[in-house]
Amino acid sequence: MPTIDKKIKNIIFDYGNVIFKIDFERTQKAFESLGINNVESFFSHKQHHTIFNDFETGKINANEFRDGVRKICERPDLTDQQIDRTWNSLLIGVEEGNHDLLLRLKDKYRTFLLSNINEIHLDFINKYLKTEFNLSGNEGFFEKVYYSHLVGKRKPNKEIFEQVLEENNLIKEETLFIDDSPQHLKTAADLGINTYLMTYPDTIQKLFKDL
Known part of the structure; x- marks a missing residue:
């Protein structure tokens, strides 16, 4: 050191x-459970979908982010709580x-x-x-x-x-x-x-x- x-x-x-x-693999598995295909290109440490860049720069708010996830997953039935729980699974402590x-x-x-x-x-x-x-x-x-x-x-x-x-x-x-x-x-x-x-x-x- x-x-x-x-x-x-x-x-x-x-x-x-x-x-x-934080744990990227936990969130990748959680996104897969929502129906995300090619999760490595959707969300990983080195690359991710543009929706995450937009969210991290404040170009979209939380509601727009959730709607974007529903559209990408083709899961309009997903609740805000399900999406938040999936997204927050990254965070350990x-x-x-x-x-x-x-x-x-x-x-x-x-x-x-x-x-x-x-x-x-x-x-x-x-x-x-x-x-x-x-x-x-x-x-x-x-x-x-x-x-x-x-x-x-x-x-x-x-x-x-x-x-x-x-x-x-x-x-x-x-x-x-x-x-x-x-x-x-x-x-x-x-x-x-x-x-x-x-x-x-x-x-x-x-x-x-x-x-």
């Missing part, structure tokens, strides 16, 4: 499989100790959250955080939070990285971006941001164990 360069003053965190555990680590890191670095997310997932996560940790959201762990569907931009497009850098006056050479998606890291690296690919069994607790 590498050490963090001493020049790093800012850390931008992805959320899924960096802070909050926060590993014990991650929140404490984020608070310690916030004292040492300027920290930010940059997540490709959507209305249904964020609602589920906020309810989870309230139930499990009595938290109103993730805002207390970071200087600023960027959710793709609220800012209208998503990774790996460079515009979302440029916004984070410019709005917070971050020097790219002093900034580290941690994500589990190589395509997201490539854009950040092309802009001159330091990057770290989080892959199982890596965790942020292992990465920062000497803090």
